[in-house]
Amino acid sequence: xxxxxxxxxxxxxxxxxxxxxxxxxxxxxxxxxxxxxxxxxxxxxxxxxxxxxxxxxxxxxxxxxxxxxxxxxxxxxxxxxxxxxxxxxxxxxxxxxxxxxxxxxxxxxxxxxxxxxxxxxxxxxxxxxxxxxxxxxxxxxxxxxxxxxxxxxxxxxxxxxxxxxxxxxxxxxxxxxxxxxxxxxxxxxxxxxxxxxxxxxxxxxxxxxxxxxxxxxxxxxxxxxxxxxxxxxxxxxxxxxxxxxxxxxxxxx
Numbered sequence: 001x002x003x004x005x006x007x008x009x010x011x012x013x014x015x016x017x018x019x020x021x022x023x024x025x026x027x028x029x030x031x032x033x034x035x036x037x038x039x040x041x042x043x044x045x046x047x048x049x050x051x052x053x054x055x056x057x058x059x060x061x062x063x064x065x066x067x068x069x070x071x072x073x074x075x076x077x078x079x080x081x082x083x084x085x086x087x088x089x090x091x092x093x094x095x096x097x098x099x100x101x102x103x104x105x106x107x108x109x110x111x112x113x114x115x116x117x118x119x120x121x122x123x124x125x126x127x128x129x130x131x132x133x134x135x136x137x138x139x140x141x142x143x144x145x146x147x148x149x150x151x152x153x154x155x156x157x158x159x160x161x162x163x164x165x166x167x168x169x170x171x172x173x174x175x176x177x178x179x180x181x182x183x184x185x186x187x188x189x190x191x192x193x194x195x196x197x198x199x200x201x202x203x204x205x206x207x208x209x210x211x212x213x214x215x216x217x218x219x220x221x222x223x224x225x226x227x228x229x230x231x232x233x234x235x236x237x238x239x240x241x242x243x244x245x246x247x248x249x250x251x252x253x
Contacts (some may be wrong), residue, residue: 008191030150032145041057052093053078053104061090065127067120070181072096075128075152077107077118087114089132093122093155101126108132109149109161111142124181127208130176131164131187136236143168146175146189150210159210164215165195165202180235183208186241188220195219199229203244223250 009118031165042064053064053076061078068074077091088111093102107130108115114135122128129150136144146165150158165172170192201220205213221228226249 015082020125030067042171049205053090053094054207061118061203065119065124067179068096069122069124069126069141073101073122073126075102075120075122075130077117077120077130079114080106081114083213083219086111087116087117087135088136089115089130091092091118091120091128091130091151092127093128093153101153102151105155107149108147108212110147112143114138115147119176121169121177121179121185123179123183123208125183125206125208127151127158129155129179129185129208129210131177131189133162133175136171144171144173146172148177148187148206148210150208158208162210162212164212165191167191167202169193170199171238172196174230176232178235179208180237181233182237182238184235184239186233186235187242188233188245190229190231192243194223195221197224198227198248200224200242201228201231203231203233203243219246223247 061080064073064078066076073095075091075093079087080090082086090104091107091109092104095101112141116130116135116197118132120130129148131148133146134141145163148162148164152176164187173190175187175189177185177187186203187204191197191202192199193199202217203220204217220243228247230245231245233243
């Protein structure tokens with residue numbers, strides 16, 4: 001579960017050759033020089049820093065995911081298995097240069113079954129949330145729910161493990177979260193058997209402190225036949241959001 005952080009790249013402000021910047025560039029396009037250079041412009045080398053977020057977690061680390069805010073702070077999450085019967089969700093937070101802000105720590109409080117499929121989101125102030133599901137087929141699993149936990153910029157928990165689903169008659173799985181800079185968020189997930197015909201997509205609104213907007217989730221899909229699952233969400237700065245998903249038996253996604 002490794003990562004790369006980028007530093008030292010040119011910006012769009014007019015810069016002169018020799019001062020470590022490149023005039024008229026914004027992004028590094030190939031890891032070796034910044035942006036697309038005008039004729040006669042000088043190049044700047046981009047510094048790539050490789051690091052290992054999962055050094056503190058034991059056993060194998062798999063299924064990493066990352067979220068970044070506009071300031072460049074980012075949170076990395078992964079599933080760690082220690083070789084026994086435990087699988088937990090871990091996270092670490094870095095700034096845009098790859099410097100550690102919050103060292104790696106275990107996210108979930110619960111220990112029932114395998115905690116899997118983590119997804120993070122982070123707001124402009126550095127508050128972040130992590131969502132995940134529990135594998136109902138794992139040893140020791142006593143639930144099959146989707147969960148969320150919220151943290152402050154320094155990793156201090158805002159909440160304990162928050163159960164997002166209220167329906168418990170089928171497996172709840174594949175949560176995805178999106179958050180804007182103001183800290184508004186939307187979480188979507190697959191819910192088996194809840195809509196009366198295989199799997200549907202359900203969602204909940206909330207904020208970066210872990211507060212949910214309603215007591216009950218809402219259903220995102222209006223077509224109920226067959227399977228709608230594995231959603232992905234996005235949220236705009238004004239709080240508008242979209243949710244997409246896979247559909248079996250419909251003509252399109």
